[in-house]
Amino acid sequence: MKLVIYSPCIENPSVTYKGPESENYETVKYLYQRFAEIKAKYKDVIFRPYPCPEFLLTLSAPRVPCSKEMYEALGMKKIAIIITQWIKKLVEELKPEKVIIVGKKYSPTCGVTGTYKLKDKTLLEKLLPYAVNQDLNRSKEIKGNMQRVEGESGVLMEILKKELPYAMFVDIDGSSIETIERDLSKLEKLLES
DSSP states (O other), rough: EEEEEEOOOGGGGGGSSTTTOTTTTHHHHHHHHHHHHHHHHHHEEEEEEEEHHHHHOOSSOOOOOHHHHHHHHHTTTHHHHHHHHHHHHEEEEOOOOEEEEETTOOOTTTTEEEEESSSSGHHHHHHHHHTTTTTTGGGGHHHHHHEEETTTOOOOHHHHHHHHHTOOOEETTSSSSSHHHHHHHHHHHHOOO
């Protein structure tokens, strides 16, 4: 038996930082439909979302965008450790032959091979109160001070890679239909091997 544990925003737009409304609605909708098709195709595979760490921390959507450093300062590592324990318990109970973790590329928490970080770490002190207070009017300012970082995992994925060294990881880049198809084909190759 194979077990796929995945980021909840892959199938539920309500937990993304933008909430269910997004400027790339058609692309987001395409991802949800394609992921549902994969789940239906592989009936012998168990698919389980993990709780959204960012939603658990902020209890809001939409919410202010945050960098990895901002989430760390807000206490995301504690949430990530709890979710990791939940995942480890699930793996222990189900005893799958293969564990695949699916993250959301560039998420400061769930990105496997890319995340968002502050362009200038000295801005953390200035921007953090906007996140604490969920000041949505400051979203553009925060986002303008963040940059994509390739090759670095988000807070949760960093911990999962250490705690589950036997797991295979896939990132889903939802920025275009092409990247979605590329990444979902990687997932399907893992499911078929």
